Amino acid sequence: MATVPSLAATVHQRVSDALSAALPEAASADPLLRRSDRADFQANGMLALAKQLKGNPRELAGKVTEALPANDEIASIEVSGPGFLNITVADEAIMDNLAARRQDPRLGVPYKDDPGTTVIDYSQPNVAKEMHVGHLRSTVIGDAVVQLLEHRGEKVIRRHHIGDWGTNFGMLIQYLIEHPHELDHASDTAGAKDAGEAAMARLNRLYKSSRALFDSDEAFKARARDRVPALQSGDPDTLALWHKIVDESKTYFQGVYDELDVEIRDTDIVGESAYNDALQEVVEELEESGVAVRSEGALCVFFEDVKGPDGTPTPLIVQKSNGGFGYAATDLAAIRNRVGELKADTLLYVVDARQSLHFRMVFETARRAGWLPEDTARQLPFGTVLGKDGKPFKTREGETVRLVDLLDEAVERAAAVVREKADDGVTEDEIRARAEQVGIGAVKYADLSNSMTRDYVFDLDRMVSLQGDTSVYLQYAYARVRSIFRKAGALRPVPHPELELAPAERALALHLDAFGDTLVTAADEYEPHKVTAYLYELATLYSRFFENCPVLKADTTEQAENRLFLCDLTAEVLHQGLALLGIRTPERL
Numbered sequence: 001m002a003t004v005p006s007l008a009a010t011v012h013q014r015v016s017d018a019l020s021a022a023l024p025e026a027a028s029a030d031p032l033l034r035r036s037d038r039a040d041f042q043a044n045g046m047l048a049l050a051k052q053l054k055g056n057p058r059e060l061a062g063k064v065t066e067a068l069p070a071n072d073e074i075a076s077i078e079v080s081g082p083g084f085l086n087i088t089v090a091d092e093a094i095m096d097n098l099a100a101r102r103q104d105p106r107l108g109v110p111y112k113d114d115p116g117t118t119v120i121d122y123s124q125p126n127v128a129k130e131m132h133v134g135h136l137r138s139t140v141i142g143d144a145v146v147q148l149l150e151h152r153g154e155k156v157i158r159r160h161h162i163g164d165w166g167t168n169f170g171m172l173i174q175y176l177i178e179h180p181h182e183l184d185h186a187s188d189t190a191g192a193k194d195a196g197e198a199a200m201a202r203l204n205r206l207y208k209s210s211r212a213l214f215d216s217d218e219a220f221k222a223r224a225r226d227r228v229p230a231l232q233s234g235d236p237d238t239l240a241l242w243h244k245i246v247d248e249s250k251t252y253f254q255g256v257y258d259e260l261d262v263e264i265r266d267t268d269i270v271g272e273s274a275y276n277d278a279l280q281e282v283v284e285e286l287e288e289s290g291v292a293v294r295s296e297g298a299l300c301v302f303f304e305d306v307k308g309p310d311g312t313p314t315p316l317i318v319q320k321s322n323g324g325f326g327y328a329a330t331d332l333a334a335i336r337n338r339v340g341e342l343k344a345d346t347l348l349y350v351v352d353a354r355q356s357l358h359f360r361m362v363f364e365t366a367r368r369a370g371w372l373p374e375d376t377a378r379q380l381p382f383g384t385v386l387g388k389d390g391k392p393f394k395t396r397e398g399e400t401v402r403l404v405d406l407l408d409e410a411v412e413r414a415a416a417v418v419r420e421k422a423d424d425g426v427t428e429d430e431i432r433a434r435a436e437q438v439g440i441g442a443v444k445y446a447d448l449s450n451s452m453t454r455d456y457v458f459d460l461d462r463m464v465s466l467q468g469d470t471s472v473y474l475q476y477a478y479a480r481v482r483s484i485f486r487k488a489g490a491l492r493p494v495p496h497p498e499l500e501l502a503p504a505e506r507a508l509a510l511h512l513d514a515f516g517d518t519l520v521t522a523a524d525e526y527e528p529h530k531v532t533a534y535l536y537e538l539a540t541l542y543s544r545f546f547e548n549c550p551v552l553k554a555d556t557t558e559q560a561e562n563r564l565f566l567c568d569l570t571a572e573v574l575h576q577g578l579a580l581l582g583i584r585t586p587e588r589l
């Protein structure tokens with residue numbers, strides 16, 4: 001396993017060295033090298049530098065050019081316009097580099113120099129409730145960030161901070177005590193999805209019946225309220241029923257995860273309840289240190305810059321006036337655990353942007369209390385999923401859209417696309433299998449390709465389209481490559497660096513060169529959408545290459561082998577890139 005630096009990085013280094021040699025007074029200046037349409041790369045750093053040194057940018061650029069020693073990578077360098085450097089790299093260097101990349105199973109993508117431990121909080125649905133599109137986003141984004149970080153060698157600890165605690169459990173448990181057969185059912189033999197749906201149906205029934213009683217029967221309401229302290233203090237019978245409800249929910253969650261094709265491990269589900277025993281200590285410490293103060297009976301933390309519309313400060317409430325602990329106290333206890341016990345260097349929270357104020361206050365409180373070092377915690381906030389009407393995504397009746405229905409529909413639409421493309425004789429089972437990978441991939445891709453903080457419109461028609469920036473387009477590009485290989489006969493993918501490259505080959509090859517750099521930035525900046533953008537561009541360049549450069553019918557065997565090599569590397573990059581985003585690449589579409 002060997003890291004393969006990109007050719008772009010090598011060229012950058014060469015130009016930087018030449019710049020330091022030519023202008024020792026600007027030794028650390030960045031030449032600002034970019035891919036360019038005019039040449040392979042363009043460096044425009046000389047403009048800012050000239051201003052700084054009060055010189056002429058064209059002259060400076062000329063000096064840098066002269067200071068560049070002959071090397072294998074740069075075929076030509078010239079000064080253009082007001083003082084840009086236009087750089088053309090050698091075909092041979094491009095192909096040599098790609099050949100080295102292909103040798104490595106990781107395609108030469110570097111590990112981090114200084115990996116640490118990241119605890120990431122994502123996919124945190126609530127017990128006894130349906131999952132909604134917000135939970136979908138958190139799951140899909142979180143999963144991609146986990147894969148990207150692990151690929152870089154970071155140690156990642158996953159935490160699914162599910163909503164499994166709180167006063168509403170008093171009502172559910174009390175109802176179960178009085179109606180002990182409510183959750184009974186014949187043993188589920190079906191798959192994860194059906195078992196999950198059946199579990200959710202039972203939970204919905206339990207929720208509706210207990211809510212109805214709670215709202216209509218004062219005596220029941222009182223008994224339900226009394227059940228809360230019994231739960232909090234760990235009364236065994238109460239806890240047993242609580243477990244039963246949590247387990248039903250987990251069955252439901254796993255059904256959704258199964259359909260969504262993400263791995264969520266039971267041991268990583270550490271919900272709000274897990275921090276129950278630490279809450280008392282958390283509030284005591286906060287109160288003793290003066291970080292939190294009593295205000296109208298509640299224990300509060302105040303912030304200079306957090307005020308309501310009328311100018312009165314909005315505090316973070318860590319303990320309510322009735323003594324109850326809330327969402328904030330739990331998050332504070334979780335921080336202490338993640339930093340103190342799990343030894344996290346970085347804490348990530350993949351949570352809806354609408355909770356940003358909550359996290360800002362929680363992080364600041366934890367810092368004041370000395371539990372959280374500066375710059376350790378970070379929310380990765382995501383935008384809202386909208387319906388076609390531009391409002392938060394709901395059913396026509398104004399209810400939350402059930403995730404399973406949504407995913408089923410995505411697979412259904414994908415099946416139509418797949419069926420139309422499929423050759424005669426493809427079985428219905430095969431179509432279903434492909435449709436699942438296409439439909440689920442489309443939902444994930446749409447979610448990831450929109451920049452995280454932006455709201456986006458959930459539009460299945462667009463998501464499963466073969467045209468445009470969709471996973472189907474990428475999967476199709478992959479399948480096309482695979483089909484070439486099925487027809488290649490004895491031809492093998494072999495790089496021939498001595499060959500001159502056609503423009504479409506160069507463009508594709510130089511983009512392939514950027515795979516490692518893209519993954520590094522995407523992982524280190526927590527931006528999966530940089531990967532989708534990169535892969536989309538790759539598929540586009542591939543299709544241009546495919547139109548302009550015959551592969552199996554190339555002029556010579558060497559050229560055919562060289563083009564097959566580019567095909568093969570393209571497929572491998574598509575496959576590895578999409579896999580990191582949780583998206584499959586079927587062999588045929």
Ligand code: ARG
Nearest residue numbers: 121124125126161162163351
């Ligand atoms: N369960 C919450 C919800 O559905 C999300 C939890 C986010 N994580 C956290 N540590 N607060 O909105």
